[in-house]
Amino acid sequence: MLPTPKSSGNSSWWTDPQIPDPEPLPEVRGWRILVRPIPNAPKSKGGIIIPDQTIEMMDLIRSVGQVKVIGPKAYTRDDMGDPWCKVGDYILYPRYSGAKFSYGGVKLLLLNDDEVLAVVQDPARINE
Secondary structure (H helix, E strand, C coil): CCCCCCCCCCCCCCCCCCCCCCCCCCCCCCCEEEEEECCCCCECCCCCECCHHHHHHHHHHCCEEEEEEECCCCCCCCCCCCCCCCCCCEEECCCCCCEEEEECCEEEEEEEHHHCCEEECCHHHCCC
8 A cells, every 4th residue: 555645845756646547658778767756645654643754764765656567678698697677567766866856747767677676566565
């Protein structure tokens, strides 16, 4: 289950998960990966509301998003081996990587295929 964002002024780079992906999604070229970043949870596992400043600090520590599209040349280089992720995976990526843009009212990120740090089975468990 994805965390839901707080309604206050958290200016992190994500869009409310309740807003659907734009259709059609942009066509990704080359070795790029289109990712939709997801927010940090506004409450702790025990139900304590986390202040905006703390959520923003958590955003600095980790950046997680869902893979939406993988370019046709991603993971085709000989040195890459098997693909590091697939469409639908939640991935961990470096904080300052990729190209940010808004499309159809949804904030998205274009990453290089080698910027995927890990695949995360349950993104809600990142800050437990």
